[in-house]
Amino acid sequence: MSKYKIFIGKGGVGKSTCSSLCAVNLIPDYKKISLISMDPAHNLHDIFACELNRKPKKVFDNLWVNEADLPRKQREYIKTIKNTIAGVYHYQQSLNLEKYYSILKYAPGTEEYASLLVLEEQFNDKTFDFHVIDTPPTALTLKTLALPQVNLHWINALTDMRKEILDKKNTIAKIKKLNLAKIEDDQVYLRLQNMKKRYEKLNSLLSDTNITQIIVVLNEDELSLSETNLIKGQLDDLKLTISRIVINKSEDNKEWKTKVQNLFPDTFIESVPLQKSSIIGEESLKKLCHFVK
Amino acid sequence: MKHKFFSKETKEKIKGFWQGLEIANRDKATAQIDYEVKEMQDQFSLMLFGDAIGLPSPPVSVTMELLPLMTKDFDRMVLRASETENGFAEIASIIGEP
Numbered sequence: 311m312s313k314y315k316i317f318i319g320k321g322g323v324g325k326s327t328c329s330s331l332c333a334v335n336l337i338p339d340y341k342k343i344s345l346i347s348m349d350p351a352h353n354l355h356d357i358f359a360c361e362l363n364r365k366p367k368k369v370f371d372n373l374w375v376n377e378a379d380l381p382r383k384q385r386e387y388i389k390t391i392k393n394t395i396a397g398v399y400h401y402q403q404s405l406n407l408e409k410y411y412s413i414l415k416y417a418p419g420t421e422e423y424a425s426l427l428v429l430e431e432q433f434n435d436k437t438f439d440f441h442v443i444d445t446p447p448t449a450l451t452l453k454t455l456a457l458p459q460v461n462l463h464w465i466n467a468l469t470d471m472r473k474e475i476l477d478k479k480n481t482i483a484k485i486k487k488l489n490l491a492k493i494e495d496d497q498v499y500l501r502l503q504n505m506k507k508r509y510e511k512l513n514s515l516l517s518d519t520n521i522t523q524i525i526v527v528l529n530e531d532e533l534s535l536s537e538t539n540l541i542k543g544q545l546d547d548l549k550l551t552i553s554r555i556v557i558n559k560s561e562d563n564k565e566w567k568t569k570v571q572n573l574f575p576d577t578f579i580e581s582v583p584l585q586k587s588s589i590i591g592e593e594s595l596k597k598l599c600h601f602v603k
Numbered sequence: 604m605k606h607k608f609f610s611k612e613t614k615e616k617i618k619g620f621w622q623g624l625e626i627a628n629r630d631k632a633t634a635q636i637d638y639e640v641k642e643m644q645d646q647f648s649l650m651l652f653g654d655a656i657g658l659p660s661p662p663v664s665v666t667m668e669l670l671p672l673m674t675k676d677f678d679r680m681v682l683r684a685s686e687t688e689n690g691f692a693e694i695a696s697i698i699g700e701p
Contacts, residue, residue: 391667398671423664457662464661468669471647478640482633497672505668 311521314432314441317556319527320537321447324558325349327589328527328582328602329444330357335599336440337371344438345375348428349446352377359591370592374438380446381415384424388414422453426512429454433515448537452544455516458509459548465506472499516550523553530557530566539573552577556602559584648673648680 317329326347333345344366347354354377355362358369364382366374391414414420425446432441445451473493480490493499516522526541528534538555545552555574557566560581570579582601589598609617651669654660670677 391663394667394670398674417663419662419664423662426664457664461662461665464665468647468650468661468665471643471650475640475643475647478636478643482636482640485629485633498669501669501672505665 312433312436312439312441314443314515314522316443316445316522316524317527318445318448318451318524318541320534323527323529323534324582325527326353326357326444328525328556328558329442330354330595331582331589331599331602332525333373333375333440333442334595335602336442337373340439341372342438343373343440343442344432344435345373345442345444346428346432347375347377347444348380348425348451349444350380354444357590357595378428380421380424380428383427384415384420387420387424387427422450422457425450425454426457430512433512448541452541455545455550456548458513458516462506462509462513465502465509469499469502469506472496472502519551519553524550525554525556526552527556527558528570529559530561530563535569535573538570542574555579557581644676645680645683648676652677652680 315329315332317325317332319325326349329345329347333343336343345354346366352362354375358375360367360369362375362377364376364379366376369375429443432443435441445454476491476493476496476499482488483490524545526538528538542552552574555570555577557570557579558581560566561584562581567579567581580602582598585598589595649658651661651666651673660666
């Protein structure tokens with residue numbers, strides 16, 4: 311079973327650097343490691359000092375790196391919507407729907423769904439033993455992580471309603487001595503069950519700390535600490551556990567470590583010391599990777 | 604010898620009468636449930652596509668998967684709304700029904 315580490319945190323705290331260090335640190339222990347950036351403002355190509363795209367590229371040893379193309383994923387998703395609508399409303403084919411689809415990308419929910427599709431791809435990809443995921447800034451990441459549960463909430467409510475409709479129909483059938491309908495014959499119900507299975511699987515993979523570790527990165531400043539606290543609150547609501555905290559660019563300030571420890575008394579905290587220059591390239595990554603386990 | 608009180612034809616008529624009465628009673632008994640089923644089906648459509656009148660709806664990732672299977676239900680809800688010549692009010696009223 312593949313394992314996953316998801317790095318989240320405020321924009322600019324060094325999620326990409328920490329996830330890169332973590333991925334490099336895993337090299338001796340795993341056969342094939344994947345590091346993916348889901349942040350639309352990628353910088354893994356700068357850290358690894360090479361050209362990267364949406365397809366995994368072997369950078370060195372057994373480490374493959376790629377930068378997900380979220381806008382492309384969004385376009386693909388919008389295309390599926392377009393095909394669905396075209397299939398349902400044949401008569402609209404004469405209309406110019408292109409104009410409408412160009413604004414669909416700004417519709418609420420499409421960005422986090424595209425992001426969830428990328429995350430789901432990682433969970434379905436069994437070619438790697440370990441997946442390290444560098445996420446977009448907090449807001450989009452939290453929405454993405456919440457989406458399986460939000461969808462499940464609706465799916466369960468819709469399923470209950472569907473069952474109630476069938477029960478009432480069968481009450482009528484019994485009185486009228488007609489054949490009873492089976493819930494398994496209801497296509498809408500079946501589709502809801504398929505969707506339920508999919509989102510439950512995603513949610514269980516995200517919640518199982520033996521499979522997925524959520525790691526929050528912060529700096530020694532009030533703003534990133536405050537956002538980390540916000541992340542903790544929202545992840546608690548989703549019943550997702552923070553496995554580790556990484557204090558990046560640490561100046562070994564004991565007061566700060568105590569502050570963070572007080573906020574996360576049960577979480578392991580590690581620090582990456584502030585470097586004189588940016589962490590770029592294989593040599594520098596290998597030298598410092600032991601800081602992020 | 605057994606006396607025949609009713610002819611075969613009369614017996615059939617009486618049987619038909621009672622059967623008709625039974626069906627009428629069953630229909631009467633099920634009419635309310637039938638109405639509730641139709642309302643619930645419209646509520647189901649409204650839960651999915653309520654954003655047409657400004658109601659909060661499930662994420663697009665849920666509605667789009669169900670849309671191809673829901674065309675008949677959606678059409679029925681829209682037809683019901685158009686018949687009253689006050690579509691928005693009619694659709695909105697579905698939520699308030701039992």
